Amino acid sequence: MQVNGDQSSLRNHRERLEALGIELPSPPMPLGHYVETSLVGNLLFTSGILPVVDGKLMFTGRLGADLTIEQGREATRYAALKALAAVSHFLGDVNRIRKVVRLGIALVTTEDFTQHAGVADGASDLFAQIFGDEQGHTRLVTGVYSLPVQTPVVLDTIFEIVG
Numbered sequence: 001m002q003v004n005g006d007q008s009s010l011r012n013h014r015e016r017l018e019a020l021g022i023e024l025p026s027p028p029m030p031l032g033h034y035v036e037t038s039l040v041g042n043l044l045f046t047s048g049i050l051p052v053v054d055g056k057l058m059f060t061g062r063l064g065a066d067l068t069i070e071q072g073r074e075a076t077r078y079a080a081l082k083a084l085a086a087v088s089h090f091l092g093d094v095n096r097i098r099k100v101v102r103l104g105i106a107l108v109t110t111e112d113f114t115q116h117a118g119v120a121d122g123a124s125d126l127f128a129q130i131f132g133d134e135q136g137h138t139r140l141v142t143g144v145y146s147l148p149v150q151t152p153v154v155l156d157t158i159f160e161i162v163g
Helices: 013-019 069-091 116-131
Strands: 037-040 043-046 097-108 138-144 153-161
Touching: 013 116, 037 069, 043 069, 069 097, 069 116, 069 153, 097 116, 116 138
Parallel strands: 097 138
Antiparallel strands: 037 043, 043 153, 097 153
């Protein structure tokens, strides 16, 4: 079903998550004096989301040295799930998401690492599974020297919402 401006035509994202066998993790907690989500009009922004599982980083290290591309993909996918958890918690219903507008990913990498897009696809592929390929989103992926608390990945998002 195509998503258009009519709220009644929205997909049931909850059912799609269930069909994919995906359970949203607990929403992330801020590491400082900020909020995880901020609503402006019909756009919902998330802060930088880390791949934290049960209070611990999924991985630490640098892509291209300590971590494989697959580990990076797994970390970006999990950070995307945490972003969805933050949005679902804020909205009270994941079905209020119309689409992912933008995805930003910062990766801790070596100087010669060039597989940024492949790592970021961990998150993009997840969003395509849930919201459909036709939705699409813009994306910016960067390689950096360091990130907070030794995380190899920080992800931020902008979602369009309804209601």
